[in-house]
Amino acid sequence: MAVEERDGHSGYLTTGHEWNGIKELNTPVPRLVYLTLAVTALFAVGYWILMPAFPLGSTFTKGLLGADDRTAVTAAVKQAQTDRARWTDLIAAKSYDDIQGDPRLMAQVRATGAVLFGDNCAACHQRDARGGNGFPNLTTQSWLWGGTPEAIAETIRVGVNAAHPNTRVSQMPAFGRDGVLKRDEMENVVAYVMSLSAPPAGKVSADRIAAGKAVFTANCAACHGPEGRGNLELGAPNLTDSHWIYGSDATALYAGVWGGLQNQMPSWEGRLSALDRKILVLYILDRRGP
Numbered sequence: 001m002a003v004e005e006r007d008g009h010s011g012y013l014t015t016g017h018e019w020n021g022i023k024e025l026n027t028p029v030p031r032l033v034y035l036t037l038a039v040t041a042l043f044a045v046g047y048w049i050l051m052p053a054f055p056l057g058s059t060f061t062k063g064l065l066g067a068d069d070r071t072a073v074t075a076a077v078k079q080a081q082t083d084r085a086r087w088t089d090l091i092a093a094k095s096y097d098d099i100q101g102d103p104r105l106m107a108q109v110r111a112t113g114a115v116l117f118g119d120n121c122a123a124c125h126q127r128d129a130r131g132g133n134g135f136p137n138l139t140t141q142s143w144l145w146g147g148t149p150e151a152i153a154e155t156i157r158v159g160v161n162a163a164h165p166n167t168r169v170s171q172m173p174a175f176g177r178d179g180v181l182k183r184d185e186m187e188n189v190v191a192y193v194m195s196l197s198a199p200p201a202g203k204v205s206a207d208r209i210a211a212g213k214a215v216f217t218a219n220c221a222a223c224h225g226p227e228g229r230g231n232l233e234l235g236a237p238n239l240t241d242s243h244w245i246y247g248s249d250a251t252a253l254y255a256g257v258w259g260g261l262q263n264q265m266p267s268w269e270g271r272l273s274a275l276d277r278k279i280l281v282l283y284i285l286d287r288r289g290p
Helices: 031-050 069-093 096-100 103-120 149-158 183-197 206-219 250-259 274-287
Strands: 014-019 022-025
Touching (some): 069 274, 096 103, 096 274, 103 274, 149 274
Antiparallel strands (some): 014 022
């Protein structure tokens, strides 16, 4: 092993190691590395002195600055609650009409209501509130239990066919499955119901529609009304408009008459506060079209 051998090209001493004629230089560590390590060490010591940094059994060093993330988060949450109370107190106290006439409050309703609706209602009614097969479209003027703010609030509170003691209850019998109506009677009543919302197709005879009307009067008018315009007290839909929950074609209508229908909506009284439910009502009203 060479001792004090200096490389002729770089001028650095060699380590004495050689591999296939290649000698390893004993290159010194750059001063920048030493400087960086020194600054890092000073910073670590300074941080330890100024900030909470070192565990001491059940506690820790508090630091000269007294910084505490838990206290900061608690203060931030408290401030957020204070800021939120400025508009939530107004929503809780004001009427629906007053709130709808206040652009600033409605801006808060739209932002908060979108979150509440997305978290609790969108799974059934979809994100755009337009519903789907078996779930009502909330953007129309067609409502099973009434579209006033008070009626919507009550439906959200007690639910439909839910476990709440005051839940709204509604069920359409299975006229075919339970043998109440024969096949031709169901086909006739379907033809009549379809004629209520749209002109009957040319192949549907007037006699068939008349026969369906007779079946409707005897079996369906008690809930849907003699003219098929529904009953808000019973949750029976209006059959004369263009809004259908399960579809408006003959197959969908026949399936409903044969097997019956029973929607279900949970009660939100135990899940959402009165304030949150009121915000949801306002949000739904805001989404509703003409």
